[in-house]
Amino acid sequence: MSIQWFPGHMHLTRKAIAERVKAIDVVIEMLDARLPGSSANPLLAELTGHKPTLKVLNKQDMADPARTEQWLAHYRAQPGTRAIPLDASHTSPARALVAECRELAPLRGGMVKPLRVLICGIPNVGKSTLINTLMGKRAAKTGDEAGVTRNEQRVALADDCYLFDTPGVLWPRIVVPESGTLLAASGAVGRNAYDDETVALDLLDLLKVDYPALLEERYRFGLDPAALAQAHADALMESIGRQRGALVAGGKVNLTKAAELVIADFRQGHMGRITLETPPQFLRWLAAGEAADAERQKQRPDRPKARPARRR
Numbered sequence: 001m002s003i004q005w006f007p008g009h010m011h012l013t014r015k016a017i018a019e020r021v022k023a024i025d026v027v028i029e030m031l032d033a034r035l036p037g038s039s040a041n042p043l044l045a046e047l048t049g050h051k052p053t054l055k056v057l058n059k060q061d062m063a064d065p066a067r068t069e070q071w072l073a074h075y076r077a078q079p080g081t082r083a084i085p086l087d088a089s090h091t092s093p094a095r096a097l098v099a100e101c102r103e104l105a106p107l108r109g110g111m112v113k114p115l116r117v118l119i120c121g122i123p124n125v126g127k128s129t130l131i132n133t134l135m136g137k138r139a140a141k142t143g144d145e146a147g148v149t150r151n152e153q154r155v156a157l158a159d160d161c162y163l164f165d166t167p168g169v170l171w172p173r174i175v176v177p178e179s180g181t182l183l184a185a186s187g188a189v190g191r192n193a194y195d196d197e198t199v200a201l202d203l204l205d206l207l208k209v210d211y212p213a214l215l216e217e218r219y220r221f222g223l224d225p226a227a228l229a230q231a232h233a234d235a236l237m238e239s240i241g242r243q244r245g246a247l248v249a250g251g252k253v254n255l256t257k258a259a260e261l262v263i264a265d266f267r268q269g270h271m272g273r274i275t276l277e278t279p280p281q282f283l284r285w286l287a288a289g290e291a292a293d294a295e296r297q298k299q300r301p302d303r304p305k306a307r308p309a310r311r312r
């Protein structure tokens with residue numbers, strides 16, 4: 001699904017991050033472990049690509065463990081990059097975070113040259129939750145709606161290690177149409193930017209192929225994996241709507257309601273542990289998305305060219 005969405009105030013955030021990054025030693029990029037590639041912000045890579053980076057695959061409790069391993073290996077193969085999985089159940093993630101950051105900037109530390117860490121990530125990825133856990137109290141506002149505005153914060157992770165929060169809200173810039181679907185499904189983009197039915201149908205199309213057993217377990221279609229892979233997403237949605245009583249007068253299925261049910265089930269983890277993309281899949285989508293983007297730019301020569309990101 002194609003979402004073209006790049007709010008104007010993003011330019012202010014860009015300036016603020018570029019300024020802040022000058023006095024930063026390590027960037028922590030929080031990603032959603034269920035969609036690591038799609039939840040990365042290409043602008044962030046462009047602004048911080050030269051800094052050592054710790055990729056935190058958050059919400060790993062909801063992600064497919066085998067695919068999380070693939071993503072960790074993918075990131076760990078990149079220069080100046082480390083990667084760890086994390087989830088809300090970690091009561092004390094500070095030690096692991098500090099240890100990883102120290103590895104990335106071995107020349108920093110001590111009172112004279114404290115380690116300065118910037119935490120970044122698109123809305124809803126779990127930054128506030130992590131900062132709250134680190135601070136041991138409810139300091140940052142958390143929510144499951146995208147884009148709750150927060151003020152910049154500084155958290156002492158250790159006597160000689162400070163964590164700075166992103167200045168501004170780092171919206172995803174969606175170059176890859178598939179990422180639009182994944183981000184909408186995960187709740188990372190505002191509700192008015194997408195259509196529930198389209199997202200739910202695309203999600204079912206993906207899940208019926210990659211996670212047929214989980215889908216069958218949740219919705220009891222009575223189909224084996226091969227039959228499920230062949231089934232039309234519309235038929236699956238119809239069946240889900242009927243089962244759950246999402247009907248309108250005359251006994252027809254209320255597709256909007258059925259779509260909401262599917263999306264809510266995914267977001268709340270009711271289908272099981274799912275990761276919507278693998279590194280090779282995402283890289284294929286990205287290559288196609290960037291080629292299409294370049295083509296669009298060529299046809300609109302008056303527009304400034306989007307600079308390619310350095311790292312993902």
Ligand code: GDP
Pocket residue numbers: 058059060061062086087088089121122123124125126127128129130141142143144147148
């Ligand atoms: P922010 O916009 O990046 O600050 O994201 P929040 O911290 O507000 O988190 C968004 C939602 O994700 C909240 O409902 C959190 O409870 C939830 N969340 C954050 N981290 C995790 C995690 O590791 N696992 C799970 N299951 N949920 C999480």
